[in-house]
Amino acid sequence: MPKNYKVIYEDPNDSSSLEQRVFLKSEATKGTLTAPTGTDFLYTLAGGGIKFTQPINPSPHRSGRHNNNTIVDKKMTEWTFTTFFNLDPNAANGDASIDVPVKLLYKSLLGTESGTTTKVYTTATTPSTYFSLFEVGDKWSKQAWGGWVDSASLEFPGNGQAKATWTGHAFESVLIGIGKSTVANAGGNSVTLQSGEGKRFAKGGLVMIILANGTSRSTDTPAGSSRKVVSVIGDTVTLDGAPLTTSSDGTNLAPVYLCYYEPSTVTGIDNPLVGLEGTFTADRLPAGYCLRSLKIDINNNHELVNYCFGHDGIEGFVPGGRAEVAVSAELNLSSKLVEFLNGVQQFLPNNFVQVLGPASGRRMQISLPKIIFQIPEISVPETGSIPVTFEGVAYQTALDAADEITISFL
Secondary structure (H helix, E strand, O other), X not given: OOOOXXXXXXXXXXXXXXXXXXXXXXXXXXXXXXOOOHHHEEOOOOOOEEEEEOOEEEOOOOEOEXXXXXXXXXXXXXXXXXXXXXXXXXXXXXXXXXXXXXXXXXXXXXXXXXXXXXEEEEOOOOOOOOEEEEEEOOOXXXXXXXXXXXXXXXXXXXXXXXXXXXXXXXXXXEEEOEEEEOOOOOOOOEEEOOOOHHHHOOOOOEEEEEOOOOOOEOOOOOOOOOEEEEEEEOOEEXXXXXXXXXXXXXXXXXXXXXXXXXXXXXXXXXXXXXXXXXXXXXXXXXXXXXXXEEEEEEEOOOEEOOOOOOOOOOOOEEXXXXXXXXXXXXXXXXXXXXHHHHHHHOOOOEEEEEEEOOOOOOOXXXXXXXXXXXXXXXXXXXXXXXXXXXXXXXXXXXXXXXXXXXEEEO
């Protein structure tokens, strides 16, 4: 059923959180807001979103006992989303089994993307990917440009659902709503809205024009195309592009609706691999050893470029810090784990391979060829098995090997 923006506009209820959708679109030019298509849709779990802030503080000017004015700080845009590991079991190969925005996230996180039949992500090159983010609700949309991944946490619990949590920054974000126009707008580039509704739009945002039925897109913004807001003066919103042609009827006052942009149809892979199928192998443990949980935290430690004079926000990142891959594994104490523990106490490297999915068919594989663990503490509970948590860091196997982690989709 197509989304009806007229119905949403006229709905007196407050927004529903259940309508949240997320799109990610690669930017050909860093920091240029780029409209997503239907295949840029990203399945996410609840709780994430785009957070835009610009702190203000009372001015320190002497003004007696009373605050008199404010000082504005720089803009800051952060975002976080949690996803399942969705793979298409019927896809022809590893590349086709992954959603487009998921591949974008891994490339932004690790830097290097290669392969087709098997899609592989490594840290061999420095991350340099930027993308636009669209968080779309019912009556609103947050649109951010110049986004990238700072860090990700990949979790594989034995008694829960495998998932990934992604965090990052972006240059800036705007909030766009829905407005109604009942005047003739054709021949120019401006749309005049109902009183007060100009405040629902912001310069730089992407919009589309919807006809009176609430579902049909104007020929000025056909499916797959958008217009950028150039300026907002009162209730007049000026758009880029050619003069408008069918964006209102001034004779019979058939309204049009100026809305945040989103694709007309969306597609995505809704097949989470939660950990009911998979294998864990370690070179210093027997095959099939019980893994209670594995957590991999990947942090790029990028330097935020938010220090440029004359600029009011973030301008990107510099890969100025070391990439860190932290590993936390929980295993049961046993005679074989005693052997493993003694190796850990000698600071011997460990090779872990984690496979999420079936032994054959579409699956995800994470290789960590050289993990050095801290010596763990062993706490004995009152009853039951004795879990031991190993925490360490993944290292490259040789100078310039850049192979501390390899993520493959097979």
